[in-house]
Amino acid sequence: MEKESLLTVALSQISPVWLNKAETLRKIEKYILEAVENNAELIIFGEGLLPGYPFWLALTNGAKWNTKINKELHAHYVRNAVTIENGDLDDICILSKKHKIAIYLGIIERPLDRGGHSVYATLVYISAKGKIESVHRKLQPTYDERLTWSPGDGNGLRTHSLKEFTVGGLNCWENWMPLPRASLYAQGEDLHVAVWPGSDHNTKDITRFIARESRSFVISVSSLMTIEDFPPNTPHLEKIFEKAPKVLANGGSCIAGPDGEWILEPVLSAEGNIYKTIDFNQVLEERQNFDPVGHYSRPDVTKLIVNRERQSTVEFENETGKD
16 A cells, blocks of 8 residues: 555646647646656646746737737637636546546636636646646736736635645745745645746745745746747747747756755756655654744734635626516
């Protein structure tokens, strides 16, 4: 019988088929099946991998008001975004259940509960039973991301049991937000998942910082993106290419242990799944001298309040008695 304290994880550092939902889904399924063959129990994909990060914003004067290029690229993005309510992730859930593998997947979500036209950078957790357990919409899009992504809410600030671990996750720069981190710590998180669009300049410092602060394992997973990854049918591709560097995201996926030291140093420019097995007992060892929400906390002095209500623009009153 396999030890409950051991967990084999797959860091799926891959590029999307950029802004192509159907083809990126197929690629994701391929890497899930490869992870299953390598006995992984959890696989993690980067921020917004499905269908890709909005790189055009920094390359096409994305802040310029009311331009045709920005409108057309945005419309293309929205058309390729994920609507969970329409079953866009059903095949992924089926794979998860069939092979008993948990999944953290970064998507660009087009939710019907916000009207179905705006998009969110969302981190989805699918349990090994194939059930979507949390849908966390990024609380604060970063800088130029605000030109295409909408701000989320606290509904997805949740943790999940996985063997002896309690796992939670955040998107990209919201990992720098102390209070959302604290909200996960307070729910018992000891395996923190941080997803990124790519590049070691994001992951090389904060991964170890969060691990040392929380005394948890921290897994950062980034995507890849090079100029060759832009499909030829991308709208306004020639304009994007005018300023696009050869490498837009070089990966940098990595793992830090509960002592803040590297278990896996940032991996650069290598596409594929990266496998590691981690041991929960290391969490208990490091919590001996510091536990940020346990023996080394003072809730009588400082306390956090979290609103996990899913936000919506409309609330319908009871309409019983009407035709």
